[in-house]
Amino acid sequence: MTTLIIGKNSNLTQALAHNIPDYCILSSRELSSNIELLSPFKDQEINLIFNNFQPATRLNESENNTQYIENSIVITSKILDYFKETPIKKIIYTSSSSVYGNNIFCNETDEVKPLSLHSTLKASNEKLIEKYAQNRHIDYTIARIFNMFGGNDVFSIISKILTAYIQNETLTIINNGNAIRDFIYIGHVVEVYSRLLTATNIPIINIGSGHGTSVRNILDFLKINHIELKIQTLSRYELKISTANNAIMTALLGHHEFIKVEDYLLKQLTQHST
Numbered sequence: 001m002t003t004l005i006i007g008k009n010s011n012l013t014q015a016l017a018h019n020i021p022d023y024c025i026l027s028s029r030e031l032s033s034n035i036e037l038l039s040p041f042k043d044q045e046i047n048l049i050f051n052n053f054q055p056a057t058r059l060n061e062s063e064n065n066t067q068y069i070e071n072s073i074v075i076t077s078k079i080l081d082y083f084k085e086t087p088i089k090k091i092i093y094t095s096s097s098s099v100y101g102n103n104i105f106c107n108e109t110d111e112v113k114p115l116s117l118h119s120t121l122k123a124s125n126e127k128l129i130e131k132y133a134q135n136r137h138i139d140y141t142i143a144r145i146f147n148m149f150g151g152n153d154v155f156s157i158i159s160k161i162l163t164a165y166i167q168n169e170t171l172t173i174i175n176n177g178n179a180i181r182d183f184i185y186i187g188h189v190v191e192v193y194s195r196l197l198t199a200t201n202i203p204i205i206n207i208g209s210g211h212g213t214s215v216r217n218i219l220d221f222l223k224i225n226h227i228e229l230k231i232q233t234l235s236r237y238e239l240k241i242s243t244a245n246n247a248i249m250t251a252l253l254g255h256h257e258f259i260k261v262e263d264y265l266l267k268q269l270t271q272h273s274t
Contacts, residue, residue: 001047001089002022002023002041002044003023003024003046003047003048003049003197004038004041004046004048004049005017005023005024005025005049006026006031006049006075006076006079007025007028007050007051007052007094008026008027010051010052011151011152011153011155011186012051012094012145012148012151012186012189013025014152015152015187015189015190016049019190019194020194020197024041028052028075031075032070032071032074032078038082038083041083041086042082042083042085044086044087045087045088046083046087046088047089047092047197048079048083048088048092049091049094049193050079050091050092050094050125051094052071052072052076053071053072053094053121053122068117072121073124073128076125076128077128080128088136089138089139090138090140090196090197091129091133091138091139091140092140092196092197093126093142094145095122095123095125095126095142095143095144096118096119096122097145097146097182097206097208097244098114098116098118098119099113099122100112100242101113101115101119102115102239103242104243105241105243106144106206106242106243106245107206107245108205108248112126129142130142141196141199141203141204142205143189143192143193143196143205143207144204144205144207144244145189146181146206146207146208146209146242146243146244147183148183148184148185148186148189148207149184149185149261149264150185150187150259150264153186157173157215158183158261160172161215161218161219161222161229161265164229164230165227168230169230170230170232171232172231172234173215173216173219173234174234174238175233175235175236177216177218177219177233179215179238179241179242180213180214180240180242181212181213181214181215181242181243182209182210182211182243182244183209184207184208184209184244184258185258185259185264187259188207188209188253188258188259189207192249192252195253199252202248202252204248205252206244206246206248206249207244207246208246209244209246209258210243210245210246210250210256211243212242212243217262218261218265219231221266222262222265222266222269225266227266227269227270
């Protein structure tokens, strides 16, 4: 069975490609202009993983609202419509912890309260997938990923810390880096997706470590280990705390030990220094 992964430039897509069998990666941009690229799979039993969205580096751009909506949700609906007669075994939609809004300890059963265009479109995609899958009796999972790091990441604050140190640049942080976030290594995310392809009846899953830390704590940890960065801070509204209730995830994996973001950064920066 082929697993179609939508979203060619996604960091997660590239990581999944090294860890799941019989996959095919398709560009959502190319599908927007030529949906018939899906034709070889129309009569096959398939899995679908949706990693498509507005590129992470352009989430706050609004010059082309039509393209933003196309990238974020329209292409999802086009693909689902195209496969209306196709036997789909599993759908996984890559969502975000941002759909919880101002929620300190996020539980899958909590009401979503998105506060931005990005999170609102993620929540809309969730409902689209849910309705489609339930109407067609397809097993599906909404994967709400917290602050992922590692892989070919060029967007997260963790990648920015690495770049700032390696290139001897000034790192910009928000509100002195005091907000608490849940950081999860991409390898653990891939492990969850691999299990989800064969697991059933998990409609929503949080993917996070279950523990929170702040950028300030991370920078202090690095400083103690003789790695110091030049910092400038900006004031901006942001959620103060966001951590995952990851009980469903740990039950699926059978373990609760995850790579700590501090250890990952220290290893990466130490290797660079040597």
